[in-house]
Every structure is written in C-alpha cells, then in structure tokens.
Amino acid sequence: MGSLGLREIWRFAWRGISSNRMRSSLTILGVLIGVSSVIILTAVGNGSATAVRQQIEKLGTNSITVMGNGGGGGGGFSRTRSSTAKGLTIADTTALNNKDNAPHIKQAAPILNASVTCTYGNISATPGSAKGTWTSYFEASNSPVDKGGYWTNDDVTQKRGVAVIGTTLAKNLFDTDSPIDKIIRCGGQSVTVVGVMKSKGTTGFQDSDDVIIMPITFVQRAIAGYGNISQIQVESIDAKSTQLAMDEVTAIMNSQHKIKSTATADYRVLNQSDLLQSSTDTSKTLTVLLAAIAAISLLVGGIGITNIMLVSVTERTREIGILKAIGAPKAAILTQFLIEAMMLSLLGGISGVLLGLGISHFSILGVVPVVSLSSVLTAFIVSALVGLVFGGWPANRAASLRPIEALRYE
Amino acid sequence: MTTVVKVNNLSKTYGAGDTAVYALKKVNIEIEQGDFVAIMGASGSGKSTLMNILGCLDAPTEGNYWIRNLDVADLDEEQLAVVRSQLIGFVFQSFNLIPRTSALRNVELPMAYQGVSRAERRRRAAEALTAVGLADRMEHQPHELSGGQQQRVAIARALVTEPAMVLADEPTGALDTASTHEILELLHELNRKGTTVVVITHEEEVARAARRVIRLRDGEIIEDRTWAA
Numbered sequence A: 001m002g003s004l005g006l007r008e009i010w011r012f013a014w015r016g017i018s019s020n021r022m023r024s025s026l027t028i029l030g031v032l033i034g035v036s037s038v039i040i041l042t043a044v045g046n047g048s049a050t051a052v053r054q055q056i057e058k059l060g061t062n063s064i065t066v067m068g069n070g071g072g073g074g075g076g077f078s079r080t081r082s083s084t085a086k087g088l089t090i091a092d093t094t095a096l097n098n099k100d101n102a103p104h105i106k107q108a109a110p111i112l113n114a115s116v117t118c119t120y121g122n123i124s125a126t127p128g129s130a131k132g133t134w135t136s137y138f139e140a141s142n143s144p145v146d147k148g149g150y151w152t153n154d155d156v157t158q159k160r161g162v163a164v165i166g167t168t169l170a171k172n173l174f175d176t177d178s179p180i181d182k183i184i185r186c187g188g189q190s191v192t193v194v195g196v197m198k199s200k201g202t203t204g205f206q207d208s209d210d211v212i213i214m215p216i217t218f219v220q221r222a223i224a225g226y227g228n229i230s231q232i233q234v235e236s237i238d239a240k241s242t243q244l245a246m247d248e249v250t251a252i253m254n255s256q257h258k259i260k261s262t263a264t265a266d267y268r269v270l271n272q273s274d275l276l277q278s279s280t281d282t283s284k285t286l287t288v289l290l291a292a293i294a295a296i297s298l299l300v301g302g303i304g305i306t307n308i309m310l311v312s313v314t315e316r317t318r319e320i321g322i323l324k325a326i327g328a329p330k331a332a333i334l335t336q337f338l339i340e341a342m343m344l345s346l347l348g349g350i351s352g353v354l355l356g357l358g359i360s361h362f363s364i365l366g367v368v369p370v371v372s373l374s375s376v377l378t379a380f381i382v383s384a385l386v387g388l389v390f391g392g393w394p395a396n397r398a399a400s401l402r403p404i405e406a407l408r409y410e
Numbered sequence B: 001m002t003t004v005v006k007v008n009n010l011s012k013t014y015g016a017g018d019t020a021v022y023a024l025k026k027v028n029i030e031i032e033q034g035d036f037v038a039i040m041g042a043s044g045s046g047k048s049t050l051m052n053i054l055g056c057l058d059a060p061t062e063g064n065y066w067i068r069n070l071d072v073a074d075l076d077e078e079q080l081a082v083v084r085s086q087l088i089g090f091v092f093q094s095f096n097l098i099p100r101t102s103a104l105r106n107v108e109l110p111m112a113y114q115g116v117s118r119a120e121r122r123r124r125a126a127e128a129l130t131a132v133g134l135a136d137r138m139e140h141q142p143h144e145l146s147g148g149q150q151q152r153v154a155i156a157r158a159l160v161t162e163p164a165m166v167l168a169d170e171p172t173g174a175l176d177t178a179s180t181h182e183i184l185e186l187l188h189e190l191n192r193k194g195t196t197v198v199v200i201t202h203e204e205e206v207a208r209a210a211r212r213v214i215r216l217r218d219g220e221i222i223e224d225r226t227w228a229a
C-alpha cells in the first residue's frame, strides 16, 4: 500500500462514494432490492409453512400412542425386551377400552410390529412396516382405505390371513394390477389382500405407504408369536379431550403395570407423533420450495449487484488511469475500490435487511411472513460478497492496465 | 550536468503484421537535468507515444530507457508507481483532473501517495494553486473551471511533488492565446527553479522559447537542436 495509510484510503473511498451520489444510490438500491426480496420471499414461504403446520396440528390431535420403554418391545422375531419392563399386552389394550375408567378414550387398538417378506408369484418385497392390529386401528391412526375395504372383527377373531396394504407395497408387488382379492404369501402364510390404503407420503426416510396391516391374532399365530405387543394406538373422543385422555391412559397403564411414580414407568405416552411427522414432511417440501425461491431471488439480486458494480467501476477506468499516472500504487487503488464496494454493499445490505424486516411485518397475500435469521444472514453475506467480488474484480482489471491504456479506455 | 533521461534505440510498434504501426523507430535522446525541451512534429509523428514512454505511462516495444540511471525495464509495477510519484509530473492536453473533486483535492492527491501528512499536503497544495494564480478557485470542481484554469490546476498538480521532470503533452492545445502564454510562463518559471521540462507543441512560439527542440517525423528524429543559454 506504499505510504498511504488505511485511514486515508477509507477517506478516499468515502469521497469516491459521496462524490457521485447518483451512481452510489443506484448501487445501494441494487443491493437493497436483492437483499430485501430474499428476506421477504423466504419469510412469506416460511409463514405459509407455519400456517400449514398449525392447520395440521388443529386437524388431528386426538391420536395417542402408548409405547413400551426401550424400543417398545421391538417387533417380530427380533424382539428385544428389558428385563424389568413388563411390556405392553392385549390386556392393557382391553383396559384402555373400558369406557368406565376412560370416558375420554374413544378406542384403543394394539399394534404388533413384525418383519416379514411378502411374495406374489415370483415377485418378493419386504415392507418397511408390517403390523398386526384391530379394526379400530384404521380410524385411530387416520388410515382410510382407498381401494377395496377393511378386514373385519370377524377376521380378527378367526385369525384369518387378510391384509390391507399401502400403495408402495401394492406397486412393488402388483405394479399396476389391482391387488384386491389377490393372495400373497407373508412369512410362509397365505394372506388375501382386501384393501389398499390412501397414500400418506414419505415421513423422513420412512415411506408411510410401504406397509402391510393384518389382524393381530393372525400375526401372533402365524408370524410373531404370542408375546408382548409393540404399541397401543389410542384415539380420544375429540381433540379437546386429548390431554384428559392421555391422563386416563397414564392412570390405567400405571395400575395395569403397578407403577407408583412416572419416573419408573415402563411405557411412554405420545401424542400426534404421526401428525407431527407428516407436518415435518410437509414443511420439508415447503423448505425445498423456499430454498429454490431464495436461491433464485439471491441470483437475481446478485446479478443486479454485479451489473451496477461492473458498470460503475468500468466507468471509472479513466479515473484509475489518472490515479496511476500521478503515482498511485496498484494496491492503494485496489484497496480504495474494494472499500468503496464494501461500503456500498454494506449500506445496501443493511437497508435491505431493514426494508425486508419492515415489509415482513405486514401480511402478504393472506400470509403472515415469518422471517428466518438464516435468510437474513445469507442474503446479507452473499450480497456483500457479490458486491465485493464484482466491485473488486473490474477495479483490479483497470488497476492492472498500463496507465495509458486505462486513460484511453472508452 | 547530470542526465535525467537517456533513451537508446527506442521503438514502439502498435499492432502486428500487416496492420502494424511503427510509432517510434530507434529513437536516441539524452536530456540533461534542468533542460527545457520542446518536441515538435506533424500529427501522428510519434510525439505522444514518446512522451508516454518517458512518463512511464507506457512501455516501449524495443530499446532501453534510463531515468536517473534506473533502467525502467527492470522496474516492477510497484517501483514504476514510485518513479511516477517521485520523479515525474505529467500534464495532459485534456487536463485529466479527477472529476467531482475540488481543485485543492486534485492537487493534494499525488502527495498522498508520497506519504505527506494531511496538513502539509493542504498547505503545499494551496501554495501551488496560489502560484498558478488560482488562490480563489481552490474549492471549485473541474467542471466549474475554464479550460485554462483546469490546465493550471493540472500544472499545480504536476509541480507540487517537486518532480525531477515535468512532461507536458500539448498543454496549451485546447487553450486560447492568453491562457497559452500563462501556461508557458508557468512552465518557464518551473524550469528556472531547476525542473527539467519536456513539452510537446505545434507552436513555433513555444519552440522558440525552449532551449532545445527535437523534431519527429514518422517516428524518427529529424532534428535535435540546442541553443546556447
């Protein structure tokens, strides 16, 4: 930097900015629009994701799950059981279904997880989840059948090999053929498909549609044996009563398992885990969409900043030539232009953040925007970097020219 | 007498092949400290090309150029900036002041790159502007000044660092007779104080006032005449 102090260069940069108000304001405006649009767009997307999540939470909070501690008894042949825990039983389920003790519980269904491989002809598939349960499970877990029908209480009593399957398993086994009334083999047993459930989509890395649901009695007899069950699916009479229903579940389970304090409980009671997962799922989709929107607005903003920086610095090539002719070293010129670019980017970035935050206070197209810190930081940092790079690069190019070339620059 | 400038077989070619322009062809010049040299010649004869090389604004295609015994070809970018800053003051035909910047700031600027303190810079810039008769125009921006005034600011900027030589490329080319006289007078005064002055001109009057005249034609020196002091 030679003999020119950094403070001096700051002063030069400030003069460079303030001596051309029009050019500087346009540059700041470019950065401002880039930054604020990223913040607002992301906030609007975030806001609608939040709205969706709230709606889902409103929809179905009456679903309760009871799980055994330490993996809830595992499932199928690979059953794991803690030595002290009693595990969940059909008797627990029956107790929960006692209306006298549990007025707020609509119904409870046992679930026995197993792992089986199903084959149809020479096609074989292992569903992500194989459950044995009661008919009330379909309502309690909000799993309506789309094609065909449900198996019946009679099937449960008779321990019949019947199944309702998810769309993924249906596709894996039957492709486009109708699975209804087809006989498949599961764990060596013949099972008739009676219905296909409506698609629920993917939850995290688990495909909710890669499932087979059979009468618990059949699963016990033919596949998993008569041990503890894995879970109990409970439905409260309505969303308002869910907390009361959970209290009742706890009371009944404590008396069933002879537990004095919750600290020693060998089971867990969970609410809306399914729903929360599906909402996480929905917001994941939205997040991807948002990220795309943010990326595009960042790109557009970045191109705007690039343009104005390129133009305004290139415009000053001649000025850079004069500076070189009177003895300015390249480093001093470069530092001055970088500081100018940085100041403009910061001014634009800060006002963009303020404008973005300001506008996000109002509801936009019926959506209440929710500003995320990461979008603010990303927008700010990216625009500052873009400003710095595209302010610095042409300045470096001009400062690397021979003075006469810079002076002759048209 | 010491030699400030020594040029040996200097050539400058623009472009290549069929379209090549030989702007300077094996030029040899030596300029003593304190000389006043006028460079003359028809348009396109290579005067500006020579001057830009002497001012280290451009590089020759071939040949050598020593300034104060420094071979310019050996200097890197940073050292060239030091040479421009310490040894050379350049005055352009088109003034080349920094736009939207006051006359005072324009004159201060070259001293900033020499590390002169702010107060000292201000003082010397004001002094230089007073010397060129612009004491009452210091805060004016270039676009608020006449051509003659702008050129006087440019001369103040060139002389304020007390360079070894001042190079002026048609400093009066864009000015009327009255302004021309003022500018020439300033250059002569500078020269009387010991600064080497090289000036490009088309005017015989300017040439007559010089101690030495170099005439160029098609990139070659056709006359190099020195008058006794």
Ligand SMILES: Nc1ncnc2c1ncn2[C@@H]1O[C@H](COP(=O)(O)OP(=O)(O)OP(=O)(O)O)[C@@H](O)[C@H]1O
Binding pocket: B014, B015, B021, B022, B023, B041, B042, B043, B044, B045, B046, B047, B048, B049, B050
């Ligand atoms: N950047 C360039 N690219 C190509 N040719 C150039 C360039 N600069 C100058 N020339 C050519 O070099 C020759 C000498 O130009 P120069 O500017 O030195 O002339 P000059 O003597 O200063 O003329 P004038 O009196 O008109 O200013 C001319 O033929 C010109 O066309």
Ligand SMILES: [Mg+2]
Binding pocket: B047, B048, B049, B169
């Ligand atoms: Mg010329």
